[in-house]
Amino acid sequence: MIEALQFEFIQHALVAGVLVSFAAGIIGSLIVVNRMVFLAGGIAHASYGGIGLAIFFGIPVFLGASLFAVAAALLIASLTLHSRHRIDTFIGLIWAVGMAIGIIFTDMTPGYNVDLMSYLFGSILAVTAEDLYFMGILLGVILFVMIFWYRDILAVSYDSEYATLRGISVRFFYTLILVLSALTVVIAIKVVGLILVIAMLTIPVYIAEKLSHSLFSMMFISGLIATFFTLVGLWFSYAYNLTSGASIILVSAVLLGVFLLLFPKK
């Protein structure tokens, strides 16, 4: 096992696992307490449209996916803030249309035999140095936003009506949370893939919520738990030659089951 650590791709995978796990722990906590899981699901799947477009136009996939996911997040934010009739229908629509765009554009890319699976289920063992920079910068941005605006984000998440009365812009922070979710989803796609990303954003958070007395501790504990799940999943993946994203999610689900059995009252 130890000898695996000398491979560069394993080192990259481990660093990516830790960076993405902490980003997912922090943003996942915000998504769960704000009841945005369905919205995040929509953004995650819609981002496939960006992947397809990026492949077709020959721009970096990370960039295409990020731009498209942020656009989807802004669209969903504006729909939600104007509390449009049947909003869940529209989010379902964004969810599916994004994927459809992605598939059509990869179909149309001449001579490109795209490995669809790697985007759907992740390819953590193919993380490059540039990917790591992107992940590191995003985690830095998330940490900065959380430290700088913690009390405002807490107020908006807990009681948006009261936050408005205290002069905090609910619109701004709601949109900010969704945009950060979109970017987190994009880096998490590299680790677990867009189909499985929602599990990574919610399972550690579910456990952490039961163990925390504050949003801050929930985020920190979620980050630790997600890191643990990711590293154990990676080990399984390496030792038994399994798909890494699926291994991470199954490890998470099994350990969630163990947690529920050990602490049924929680």
Next chain:
Amino acid sequence: MKKTVPVIEVKNLTFAYDKQIILDNISLAVEEKDFLAIIGPNGGGKSTLLKLLLGILKSKQGSIEIMGKSPSQSVSLIGYVPQNTNINTDFPIKVIEVVLMGHVGSKKPLFGYGKEEIACAMGALEQVGMGAFAQSKIGSLSGGQRQRVMIARALCAHPKILMLDEPTSNIDIQGQREIYELLKILNQNMTVIVVSHDISVILEYANKAAHINKRLSFHDISDKKMMFHPHSQEEHFCEVELLQMLGTQKDHRYAKKENQIKWSTKK
């Protein structure tokens, strides 16, 4: 009775959603250290009036002055306790953090919470008798305790006026009584305005009552108080009688209807 300057003065206020008139030509003057009960049927405009006073809603006709200022300029003068404080109880947040939200953002530090803010929030919690629960998770409290925390949050900004929207819905009888006893103490230093269905209890504590059903009828009930005191009236009595005592017989049709649905009982 000595006359004081009104802290809230509403003049000829009319408010409508689209074409449906909610409040029709309402005037109201609340004096310093009044305890005003706003009562009336569901959909009668009680919460709308509160939202207008808070500046959440704006009306095109009539005027509202709060200590000589418009509602949106007087945010820091008003402490507000919203309805439905039982929502979001799974949220991982400590009692002290909820109270800290009450600060108005004048002297915010760059990161986190200032020492003075925390001391002030603790003081507000002590005031409502919840100091020992500062580090508890909000979800672990009872409905009545949570309501006290929300009152502490409103007190955090040192308001001159405290407004509460249905503060005792979903709270047991003992908890309700405790909330009103607390409001009575707070009333010594500030004006208190309570929107409530529970008129028999609220009238025991209030010195002014405003009945709102599109129009407003206003009553100084500080002298009539004995009539409503539980010890003088052992029997349970209903809203019809109360409304008649308040001289709102015009609303008799409504009162009769309400009467069939809800009796306010007292021991």
